Amino acid sequence: MKKGLLILMLLMTMTVVACSDKNELPNGIKPLEAVSDCDVKTLEGGWVCSWADEFNDPEIDEEKWNFEINGNGGGNQELQFYRRENAEIVDGKLVITAKKESYMGREYTSSRLTTKYKGDWRYARIVVSAKMPSGRGLWPAIWMMPTMGVYGSWPNSGEIDIMEYVGYEKDVIHTTIHTQKFNHNEGTQIGFDKDVSNVETEFKDYEIIWTPGSIISYVDGVQYGQFSYAAHFNQDVDYDAAFPFDQLFFLILNVAVGGTWGGVQGVDDTAFPTAMEVDYVRVYERDVATLDKEAPSTPQGLSIASSLANSIFWQPSTDDVGVEEYIVHIDGETKRYTNLNQIRLSGLVRGETYAVQIQAVDFAGRTSELSSTLLVTIT
Ligand SMILES: [Ca+2]
Ligand SMILES: [Ca+2]
Numbered sequence: 019m020k021k022g023l024l025i026l027m028l029l030m031t032m033t034v035v036a037c038s039d040k041n042e043l044p045n046g047i048k049p050l051e052a053v054s055d056c057d058v059k060t061l062e063g064g065w066v067c068s069w070a071d072e073f074n075d076p077e078i079d080e081e082k083w084n085f086e087i088n089g090n091g092g093g094n095q096e097l098q099f100y101r102r103e104n105a106e107i108v109d110g111k112l113v114i115t116a117k118k119e120s121y122m123g124r125e126y127t128s129s130r131l132t133t134k135y136k137g138d139w140r141y142a143r144i145v146v147s148a149k150m151p152s153g154r155g156l157w158p159a160i161w162m163m164p165t166m167g168v169y170g171s172w173p174n175s176g177e178i179d180i181m182e183y184v185g186y187e188k189d190v191i192h193t194t195i196h197t198q199k200f201n202h203n204e205g206t207q208i209g210f211d212k213d214v215s216n217v218e219t220e221f222k223d224y225e226i227i228w229t230p231g232s233i234i235s236y237v238d239g240v241q242y243g244q245f246s247y248a249a250h251f252n253q254d255v256d257y258d259a260a261f262p263f264d265q266l267f268f269l270i271l272n273v274a275v276g277g278t279w280g281g282v283q284g285v286d287d288t289a290f291p292t293a294m295e296v297d298y299v300r301v302y303e304r305d306v307a308t309l310d311k312e313a314p315s316t317p318q319g320l321s322i323a324s325s326l327a328n329s330i331f332w333q334p335s336t337d338d339v340g341v342e343e344y345i346v347h348i349d350g351e352t353k354r355y356t357n358l359n360q361i362r363l364s365g366l367v368r369g370e371t372y373a374v375q376i377q378a379v380d381f382a383g384r385t386s387e388l389s390s391t392l393l394v395t396i397t
Pocket of ligand 1: 072073074110111296297298
């Protein structure tokens with residue numbers, strides 16, 4: 019850390035709370051320091067740049083990016099073969115070019131880059147400046163997939179489409195989530211569209227702010243999609259079936275050709291070559307150690323779910339930064355943890371009645387008071 023910055027941060031800390039000591043936080047977290055290779059180090063609201071690529075190096079940085087090399091159609095019957103050769107850095111921008119060329123049994127080539135195991139985040143603000151390729155049949159995307167898949171294979175562990183674009187529908191952008199309960203195989207995915215001028219000729223900031231139970235999508239700072247978990251609307255499933263976005267996800271940048279969405283109106287072979295250009299990727303995380311001053315509110319409204327056995331939910335607690343998880347106390351003992359405001363009480367004795375209380379925990383490790391008691395008889 020630069021000495022000037024350290025002094026500045028100490029001064030800020032002393033100004034805000036005279037007796038503050040970052041080591042006093044219950045979970046010992048430290049203030050975040052922005053990475054040096056990010057051109058915009060902080061954003062309003064306590065967001066600190068923790069990962070970035072401005073694409074200023076002559077070569078693609080393989081400490082940040084993986085190339086997916088295959089012609090398997092991306093699970094969507096896409097037509098391209100993904101090669102390393104179709105991505106390069108030109109004038110400070112990542113350029114992913116889709117080409118009409120025969121290769122390994124495919125008639126088009128392109129590139130798909132991911133940050134898996136190199137950039138993986140659980141809650142973040144992600145800003146990608148990009149300009150879309152043009153032409154019927156093109157299907158570029160800026161999106162995220164789960165790193166570990168703890169809830170199972172697609173779609174159970176979730177997918178976050180920060181922005182997708184299909185060339186036959188010029189200047190309309192899309193943001194979508196897919197989960198076990200909400201996915202396109204069943205036509206139940208949740209998505210938003212927006213008409214935006216000059217998507218193919220101008221760089222725009224495509225962004226999400228992802229916090230517990232919420233993902234909000236923006237283009238150039240204008241909100242156009244909001245995905246929020248609401249336990250009382252999802253009493254039929256475990257919370258992760260509706261909203262599994264409480265685990266690590268990585269970023270993907272690709273340009274697909276054809277496929278079950280991009281290829282609905284065929285492919286215009288005169289469109290090639292055409293490229294998605296990315297000026298920067300910047301990932302911000304909230305500086306909890308500096309921001310957090312208060313414990314979460316006490317969970318209220320404990321209720322038994324109407325259509326999922328032995329499942330309870332409650333109103334989410336509020337907090338000055340955010341609630342990271344809830345502790346479930348059963349007969350006075352800490353028994354379970356859950357990231358969102360619902361849990362199925364498994365492993366208890368059928369016919370027995372248990373006294374359940376909930377306690378919220380914030381990202382600084384501060385805890386709320388215990389909720390009032392809900393009696394639950396296991397069926
Ligand atoms: Ca750049
Ligand atoms: Ca707090």
